[in-house]
Amino acid sequence: MSEAQDRLVAVLGAIPYARFIGMKAELAGDEMTAILPFSPEIVGNPMLPAIHGGVLGAFMEMTALAQLSIAETLKRQPRTIDVSIEYLRSGRPLTTYARAQIKKVGRRIANVHVEAWQEQRAAPIAALRGHFLLTGAED
């Protein structure tokens, strides 16, 4: 296993809430795909049924945190400063995927964009843009 893969497994394994929603991640070289298998517990609207918007937001936020953890050497988990979530399509009872792009990493702040999709990469169901405080980056 690569060093990045080790770090990814360690980061996700250490977050109880990531286990709670059943989030996983895979690495292909330096490209990470986060995976949220469908489970009945993540449903928000039981009529359609649709995955809870909060779960999709949480999944994308943790995707951003995981991407930062494999791209940067950090002593501590970055802290979320703000997120802006856009809901494009309702989350159907299927596996959801997400990929993050680090737009900028400064000395203290990182800007990350995330997109989540299900069956079609070109038809995202939600997107997130966020700023993260890199607490352990400078020492």
Added chain:
Amino acid sequence: MSETDQNEQHRLIAKAMNEGSPQAKALGFSTLEIGDGVAILKVPYRTELVGDPETGVIAGGVVTTLLDHASGQAVHAAMSHWTSIATLDLRIDYMRPAEPGKDILARAHCYKLTRSVAFVRAVAYETDPEDPIAAAQAAFMLDSSAGKKAGANLKPPGSSKPESEKKEGGQ
């Protein structure tokens, strides 16, 4: 509808949203107050919901879900009749970490309703809304399930859309 009936209806919607929504139930959401476009919800602290194991602070994602859920109930509390709603966007500022071991509350206020969209502000806190953990601003689409039947998401996309919404030459 009388004011008492209205209050009762809002309480029933809150109960249905907390107990009927599997994720809200899994997180243990309860509604402490609902009415006049305002909803106050609570999520009990649990170690399974921790986001940073070093500090024991509850995950930002749990706060996200609580703010989204509370905001949705505030929209219902601003309307006299039930309609389906869907979150369009949700912006959250995290001002400080939540205190480990403490339950988190969210107070949401739907301050503007238009024909198609509802606008909501919300804060998450332990005891004092003036000392928030996080603040949110959200927009909801109203009548979001128009033309969709129960179980619509079990079918492939496109098959449940009304004829008028389908693209020409589409599937």
